[in-house]
Amino acid sequence: VASPGPNSSDLTWNALVAAAKNGAMIATAEGAGTPSDCDVIASSLARPECFEAVFDRHATAIYRYLRRRVGAGLAEELTAETFARAFRARRGFDRRRESALPWLYGIAANLLRLHRRTEERRLRAYTRAADRGHEPSPSADSDHRLDAAALRPELAEALAGLPHPQREVLLLHAWADLSHEEIAVALDISAGTVRSRLHRARVHIAERLGRSGNKAGDDSMVTTP
Amino acid sequence: MNQIDELIRSVGAHSPADRVEHDAIDAARRSLRAAIAAEQRGRGAYNRRRLIALFGALLIASVSVPAFGVANGWFVGRGEIEGVRGSAAPQLTRPPVVVASGEPRETWTILIARSNQGLCLNVDVGDGQFEGEKYRLGDCGYSDIRGDLPADVRGDSSSPCVGATALVPCGSRPKYWVGRSGSFFVPGARRSIYVGAASAEVASVELMLANGETLRAEVVQRPLGPDVPLNVYWAELGPEQGLEIAPLSRSAEGALMACNAGELVDEVVARDSGGNVLGSRVRAWNANPAGDPDGPRPLRVSEECV
Numbered sequence: 157v158a159s160p161g162p163n164s165s166d167l168t169w170n171a172l173v174a175a176a177k178n179g180a181m182i183a184t185a186e187g188a189g190t191p192s193d194c195d196v197i198a199s200s201l202a203r204p205e206c207f208e209a210v211f212d213r214h215a216t217a218i219y220r221y222l223r224r225r226v227g228a229g230l231a232e233e234l235t236a237e238t239f240a241r242a243f244r245a246r247r248g249f250d251r252r253r254e255s256a257l258p259w260l261y262g263i264a265a266n267l268l269r270l271h272r273r274t275e276e277r278r279l280r281a282y283t284r285a286a287d288r289g290h291e292p293s294p295s296a297d298s299d300h301r302l303d304a305a306a307l308r309p310e311l312a313e314a315l316a317g318l319p320h321p322q323r324e325v326l327l328l329h330a331w332a333d334l335s336h337e338e339i340a341v342a343l344d345i346s347a348g349t350v351r352s353r354l355h356r357a358r359v360h361i362a363e364r365l366g367r368s369g370n371k372a373g374d375d376s377m378v379t380t381p
Numbered sequence: 382m383n384q385i386d387e388l389i390r391s392v393g394a395h396s397p398a399d400r401v402e403h404d405a406i407d408a409a410r411r412s413l414r415a416a417i418a419a420e421q422r423g424r425g426a427y428n429r430r431r432l433i434a435l436f437g438a439l440l441i442a443s444v445s446v447p448a449f450g451v452a453n454g455w456f457v458g459r460g461e462i463e464g465v466r467g468s469a470a471p472q473l474t475r476p477p478v479v480v481a482s483g484e485p486r487e488t489w490t491i492l493i494a495r496s497n498q499g500l501c502l503n504v505d506v507g508d509g510q511f512e513g514e515k516y517r518l519g520d521c522g523y524s525d526i527r528g529d530l531p532a533d534v535r536g537d538s539s540s541p542c543v544g545a546t547a548l549v550p551c552g553s554r555p556k557y558w559v560g561r562s563g564s565f566f567v568p569g570a571r572r573s574i575y576v577g578a579a580s581a582e583v584a585s586v587e588l589m590l591a592n593g594e595t596l597r598a599e600v601v602q603r604p605l606g607p608d609v610p611l612n613v614y615w616a617e618l619g620p621e622q623g624l625e626i627a628p629l630s631r632s633a634e635g636a637l638m639a640c641n642a643g644e645l646v647d648e649v650v651a652r653d654s655g656g657n658v659l660g661s662r663v664r665a666w667n668a669n670p671a672g673d674p675d676g677p678r679p680l681r682v683s684e685e686c687v
Contacts, residue, residue, distance in 0.1 A: 326389065
C-alpha cells in the first residue's frame with residue numbers, strides 16, 4: 157500500500173484520492189492496493205481534500221450507529237460534528253491503525269456522552285409509550301414510531317438504566333460490531349476494561365429482564381466474554 | 382454471540398437507506414467540506430497559522446462565526462461561505478477601532494474595522510501565555526444590520542449567503558436590528574467573548590442564555606464614528622453566568638476544543654432606549670441560516686455545556 161509523503165507527485169496524490177473515494181485498486185510506484193485509512197489521513201495532512209475519502213468510507217456506518225442511539229435529527233448533527241472534529245484532529249490519528257473506524261466511533265462516543273440524557277429520555281419514552289399501550293405521540297418523528305414498535309419496553313428501560321460507560325461498550329459491540337480491541341481503541345481504555353464493562357452490562361440487562369418476568373433474564377443468557 | 386447481544390442487536394436495526402439518511406449524510410459532507418475549505422484557505426495565506434477548533438458541527442454554526450485565528454493579521458475568511466467567496470484577504474479601508482478589552486486571566490481585545498469586504502469584527506486573544514502566541518479570531522463580511530451603512534461596512538450585497546435551500550445574494554436576505562453575533566473562546570480564561578453588531582437605534586441588548594439566565598450585554602454606541610449608524614454589543618460568558626466553559630479535548634481527538642460557545646446563547650434581544658423590543662436573532666443553523674427569530678430553533682448540540 158502506498159504511503160505517500162509530502163513530496164509525492166501530484167499524479168500519485170490524485171490517484172490515491174480517486175482510488176480511496178472509489179474503493180478501487182490502484183497501482184502506484186510503490187506498489188498496488190487500496191490505500192488504507194491511515195494512508196488517506198496521512199495524505200490529507202498535505203492535501204486536506206483527501207480526507208473526504210474517509211468520510212465516503214465511513215459516514216454511513218457512523219450515521220446509522222448514531223441514529224440508533226439518538227434518533228435521526230440529532231444523528232445528522234453529530235455525524236457532521238464527528239467528521240469535522242476528526243478532520244481537525246487527524247494529525248493525532250494513530251498511524252499504527254489501518255482503519256479509522258474505531259477512531260471515528262470514539263469521537264462519536266465522546267459526542268454521545270454529551271447527550272446521554274437525551275438518549276436515556278428517548279429510551280424511557282419508549283417504555284412509557286409501551287406502558288400506556290400505544291406508541292409515542294404522532295408528533296414524534298418516524299424514527300421514534302419505528303423504534304417504539306421494535307424496542308421491547310423492558311429492554312429499553314434496562315438500556316436506559318445502564319451506566320453510560322457500560323452502555324457505550326455494549327452498544328459499540330452489539331450495534332457497531334466492534335471487537336473488544338477496537339472498542340478499546342475507540343474509548344481509549346484497555347481491552348480488559350472493555351471485557352469487564354461488557355460483562356457487567358450483560359449481567360445488568362439480564363437481571364433487569366429477569367425482574368420483568370421475561371425469560372431472557374435467565375442466568376444462562378450471560379456468558380463470559 | 383451472547384444472547385443478550387443478539388437481543389440488543391435485534392433492536393432498532395436500521396432500515397435500508399432512506400431519504401432522511403441521504404440528506405443527513407449530504408449535510409455532514411457539506412460541513413466537512415467547509416472545514417476543509419477553511420483550512421485550505423488559511424494555508425495559502427499564513428504559514429504560521431495555528432487552528433483552534435471552537436465551534437460545533439452545524440454548517441451554519443461553523444461558518445457564520447469563523448473562529449480560526451492568526452496572529453498579527455486580519456482573518457482571511459469571508460463571512461458565511463468558507464471556500465466559496467474566493468481567497469482574497471480583506472483590505473482595511475480605515476484603521477481598526479478597539480471596542481473593549483479585558484484580562485480576566487488572559488488578555489482579550491475586541492477590534493472592529495471597515496474593509497473592502499464589509500465589517501470586520503475580531504477578537505484578539507492571548508498575551509503570550511497560551512501556547513506562546515496571540516490569536517486574532519473573527520472575520521469580515523456582509524452586515525445584515527438595519528440602517529444606511531457605508532459600503533465598507535455593509536459589504537457586497539451580491540456575495541453569496543446561505544439561504545433556506547440554496548446560496549442566495551446576501552442582500553436578498555432580511556436586515557435585522559442585531560446580528561453578526563459570534564463567540565470567541567479565550568482559552569486561558571476559560572470563557573468566551575460574545576460579540577455582535579446592532580443597529581444604531583439599539584440601546585440595550587439581552588442575551589438569553591441556554592441555561593435560562595438572561596445577561597445584559599454592553600452596548601458601544603457608534604464605535605466607527607458618528608457617521609456610521611452601527612453599534613456593537615459584547616458580553617463575557619463564563620462561570621459568573623453559571624456557564625462552564627472549558628476545553629473538551631478528548632484523548633482520541635487531540636485538538637483543543639470548547640463547547641460551542643454559540644450554543645450558550647439561545648437568543649439575542651435588542652431594545653430601544655425606551656426598553657421596547659425592536660427585534661431579536663436566534664442561533665443560526667441549517668434550517669434557519671439567518672437565525673431569524675421566526676424560523677425554527679436548532680437542537681441543542683452540547684446540552685451539557687451549560
